[in-house]
Amino acid sequence: MALSKEVVKKVAISYAYVAIWISLSFAVIVYNKYILDPKLYNWPFPISLTMIHMAFCSSLAYLLVRVLQVVEPVTTMTREFYLKNVVPIGALYALSLWFSNSAYIYLSVSFIQMLKALMPVAVYSLGISFKKETFRSNTMANMVSITLGVAIAAYGEAQFNGFGVFLQLGAVAFEATRLVLIQILLTSAGIKLNPITSLYYVAPCCFVFLSLPWAVMEMPRLIQTSSFHFDLLVFGTNSLCAFALNLAVFLLVGKTSALTMNVAGVVKDWLLIAFSWSVIKDTVTPVNLFGYGIAFLGVAYYNHAKLQAMKAAEEAKTAKAGQGGDEEAGKLLEEKESKNGEEYEKKSDEKN
Structure with missing residues (x-):
């Protein structure tokens, strides 16, 4: 059966969003590694680099929200709400x-990408602690398998550093913890932030927290490094990539789903490895790959289970809506039949 042009177009656009996100995420990770690694660009100041990113993103977000008004700010964002809910997320x-x-x-x-496979384990465990997730033995067993796989990968790491x-x-x-708090503090309050408004509210807060x-730790060392000259091209393009990545997340999740981003993230991890x-x-050892292979299967199963749960929820919602529609149609039919009967009796009376 041939696919319609509309379906082909929709699939092509979705793949384009995935490709853009993978490319930008790939670029930011490799670029950061290039700048920070002592054997490459040799600028080992991670706090300074993060602050440059936050200053750049804050400035662009302010321009888009307040000056160009491309994105509207959250109208219900009071100072009290900001201090109580957004500041902890920024920290x-x-x-x-x-x-x-x-x-x-x-x-x-x-090896960093292999360690990042533990993210579902951390989110699920914290979700249970904060009572945002339901404990399920099969899901927990899957989390254990992911942890075991990462542990094997760490055991086989040739350049292990504690x-x-x-x-x-x-x-x-x-x-x-940040992701769980977003769900608890913002989603429960009915506030949804896209990447632009997230940066607008969170990036300045993040910059302030990093300044201490x-x-x-870094300012005294930077003052002593008199030979360093700020390279606008390197740090400017690096910050632009970081900002563009936030936009790509918005496009990918907004036009597809968060689950699509999780699956795309697995593909990105293999490409980075x-x-x-x-x-x-x-150096990537066979033990590395074996351990990460176990973790990868666990993450893939976790994503598959989430997809099935989403499908089941959607089907239940559709069935409920269909049932409601059938009941409404039945009521309308009964009303119509009753009305027709009354009209028939009225006409019979008139004829008599």
Whole structure:
């Protein structure tokens, strides 16, 4: 059966959004690694790099929201609500970005992607703790399999660094907590932020939180590094890629679904592992691949289970709507038949 042009067009657009997101996410990760790695660009200041990103994104978001008015701000965002709900999310985002960027100094790109496979485990575990997820033994068993796979991959890592692993696991924990808090604090309050409004509200807060550790840990070292000159081309294009990635997330999730992004993320991880091994020449051992293969199957099963749950919920919703429609149609038919009977009796009376 031939597909209609409309269906082909819709599929092509969806694949285009996926390709754009994968390309930009790939570019940001490799670009950050290039800047921070001592063997490459050799600028090991992750807090400074994150602050540059936040300053750039804050400025562009302010331009789009307040000056050009391309996106409307949230009208119900009061100062009290911002301090109580958005500031904690901004703090967690700052910690997540700081730790994840710092990990690039100590770990290979491929191993970092393997460790990121623990994200569903962290989100699900925190979801249970905050009573946003229901405990299911089969799901928990799947989480254990993912954890086991990542542990095997870590055991086989040729360039294992304990501090780097601590940083990346910390980044996963902070990011998972941020995602759960978004669901609790914002979604429950009926506030939905797209990437532009998210950056508008969160990025300045994130910048402020990062300024304290930056003043203590990196500012003195930067002052002593007199040979460094700010490269506008490198840091400008790097920040632009980070901002564009946020827009790509908005397009991908808005035009497809969050589940599509999760599946695309798995494809991106394999591409990054291949790139790290073939181009950057990072060592990827057979034990690495075996362990990540187990974790990959666990993540794939998790995504499949979520897809089936979404389909079941959608079918139940459609069936309920159809049942309601059938009941409404039945009522209308009964009313019509009753009305026709009354008219028939009236006409019979008139004839008599």
